[in-house]
Amino acid sequence: MINQIQRVSVIGLGAIGAAYASRLYDYDPSCIRVIADEARIQRYQNHDVVVNGRSYRFQYVSPEAETQPADLIIVAVKYDGLPQAIQQMRGHVGPETLILPLLNGISSEDIIAEVYGRDRVLHAMCVAIDAVRDGRTVTFSNIGRICFGDAQSSPLPEGAPLPNAVERVRDLFERAHIPYEIPADIRRSMWWKFMINVGINQTSAVLRAPYGVFQSVPEAHHVMVSAMQEVIELSQHVGVHLNDRDLAEFDEILHAMSPEGKTSMLQDVEAGRKTEVEYLAGTVCELGSKYGVATPVNRMLYDMIRTLEQTSG
Ligand SMILES: NC(=O)C1=CN([C@@H]2O[C@H](COP(=O)(O)OP(=O)(O)OC[C@H]3O[C@@H](n4cnc5c(N)ncnc54)[C@H](OP(=O)(O)O)[C@@H]3O)[C@@H](O)[C@H]2O)C=CC1
Numbered sequence: 338m339i340n341q342i343q344r345v346s347v348i349g350l351g352a353i354g355a356a357y358a359s360r361l362y363d364y365d366p367s368c369i370r371v372i373a374d375e376a377r378i379q380r381y382q383n384h385d386v387v388v389n390g391r392s393y394r395f396q397y398v399s400p401e402a403e404t405q406p407a408d409l410i411i412v413a414v415k416y417d418g419l420p421q422a423i424q425q426m427r428g429h430v431g432p433e434t435l436i437l438p439l440l441n442g443i444s445s446e447d448i449i450a451e452v453y454g455r456d457r458v459l460h461a462m463c464v465a466i467d468a469v470r471d472g473r474t475v476t477f478s479n480i481g482r483i484c485f486g487d488a489q490s491s492p493l494p495e496g497a498p499l500p501n502a503v504e505r506v507r508d509l510f511e512r513a514h515i516p517y518e519i520p521a522d523i524r525r526s527m528w529w530k531f532m533i534n535v536g537i538n539q540t541s542a543v544l545r546a547p548y549g550v551f552q553s554v555p556e557a558h559h560v561m562v563s564a565m566q567e568v569i570e571l572s573q574h575v576g577v578h579l580n581d582r583d584l585a586e587f588d589e590i591l592h593a594m595s596p597e598g599k600t601s602m603l604q605d606v607e608a609g610r611k612t613e614v615e616y617l618a619g620t621v622c623e624l625g626s627k628y629g630v631a632t633p634v635n636r637m638l639y640d641m642i643r644t645l646e647q648t649s650g
């Protein structure tokens with residue numbers, strides 16, 4: 338018998354956080370709390386969070402409030418909010434608490450593990466969700482799935498039982514009807530998603546291009562693939578070994594996406610928000626220096642997106 342997850346805290350009620358928080362609330366309103374400072378609570382209470390047309394009144398808990406630890410904390414902030422979120426979730430972390438970060442990139446798990454310890458942090462990412470946020474209104478037509486696993490026991494040998502922490506989260510997602518996938522090799526899956534975000538998020542932000550442009554303009558597709566190839570090369574140095582089949586797998590997904598759909602980074606640039614470029618091109622360039630791999634495409638994307646951050650809005 339597993340120790341069932343009963344209390345979930347979510348920090349970061351944006352496109353991703355609100356989408357999954359709404360599923361948890363629909364399952365059981367009493368199982369979910371949202372961690373937010375007083376200023377955010379005021380804002381959220383003045384303007385209901387609306388997910389796919391339905392208003393949600395979550396239970397908000399300020400970081401200073403005395404509270405019982407959560408069984409699971411879902412972290413759905415962006416990187417610029419992560420250091421503060423890590424401090425503000427402290428009161429929800431008890432001896433048995435698991436932490437599931439949903440941020441893009443391959444860095445958030447390590448950043449959180451440095452503070453709260455590696456054993457409680459699962460690796461996770463969202464795939465195929467098309468959530469868009471406009472203020473406190475979040476809309477999606479596809480909730481996608483959360484891929485997650487325990488990187489410490491990855492790759493999982495065929496037929497091996499799931500690690501207890503993974504099994505507990507799986508059980509929660511089953512009960513709450515949150516689509517999920519538990520890949521045998523979560524580390525490889527994280528790198529695969531990293532490759533995608535490095536390619537399409539960054540080039541879409543620079544070109545201001547929705548998915549349709551990458552489906553129909555060969556030159557745009559070529560720029561995207563050039564950025565991804567630098568990740569493929571780096572992956573050989575960390576034992577992950579991405580290859581051209583991984584590119585082809587993404588192409589199939591790309592062609593099934595709505596031509597008008599936009600990556601989260603394009604949405605950030607259009608809204609004049611800080612992007613996550615340091616954790617995409619920035620990480621690629623850092624790893625390139627470390628392993629002696631040339632990363633000119635990502636260097637260029639880095640400089641262009643940093644320029645956009647300082648000039649658009
Ligand atoms: N959007 C998408 O389609 C996808 C996004 N992702 C990834 O998911 C992650 C989240 O992205 P997304 O949901 O789009 O981002 P959003 O900007 O929509 O949401 C982030 C939310 O975090 C909140 N926040 C920041 N700091 C704190 C804090 N200290 N306490 C409480 N709340 C805080 C912000 O609150 P406030 O609004 O009040 O400032 C904001 O609502 C990113 O890493 C992104 O790359 C992955 C796949 C798809």
Ligand SMILES: CC(C)(CO)C(=O)C(=O)O
Nearest residue numbers: 464465466599600601602
């Ligand atoms: C894969 C993609 C492009 C869409 O879910 C994404 O992760 C993002 O927009 O950040």
